Amino acid sequence: MSKSMSWWWKTPPPTLHLIYEGKPVAELKKVKMGEEQLFYFRYLAAFKQAHLAPLPGLPESKEEHWSQHLWAYFVERIPDIRRPEIEAVMRQRKINRFDELQMLAELGSQTITDPFEIRRAA
Numbered sequence: 001m002s003k004s005m006s007w008w009w010k011t012p013p014p015t016l017h018l019i020y021e022g023k024p025v026a027e028l029k030k031v032k033m034g035e036e037q038l039f040y041f042r043y044l045a046a047f048k049q050a051h052l053a054p055l056p057g058l059p060e061s062k063e064e065h066w067s068q069h070l071w072a073y074f075v076e077r078i079p080d081i082r083r084p085e086i087e088a089v090m091r092q093r094k095i096n097r098f099d100e101l102q103m104l105a106e107l108g109s110q111t112i113t114d115p116f117e118i119r120r121a122a
Helices: 045-049 084-093 100-107
Strands: 016-020 023-033 036-043 064-067 117-120
Touching (some): 016 100, 023 045, 023 100, 084 100, 100 117
Antiparallel strands (some): 016 023, 016 117, 023 036
């Protein structure tokens, strides 16, 4: 992924929820830390209550996870933006190719191989 363009947001970056059986079980967002933009991920109490296995690359042993790069679990949900049909959808919905969270929410919200859905937090 290319470097994030923090100027693109008119408001703070969105917080995304990982939804399982209709309930938010984890959250993902981008946070400005000094001059850096870092990805932040944490499991919510509902994750443990649902007895779910930790996501690949995001063990449950830590309450908070920080990274300069989006974790592979999330990157893999974003389709190849070089595909013509994906490019068309991105133009139609005005999705910024440099905003991983927007692409994830708009293009990778559901997969047929994963029980989780990704939605913008209300």
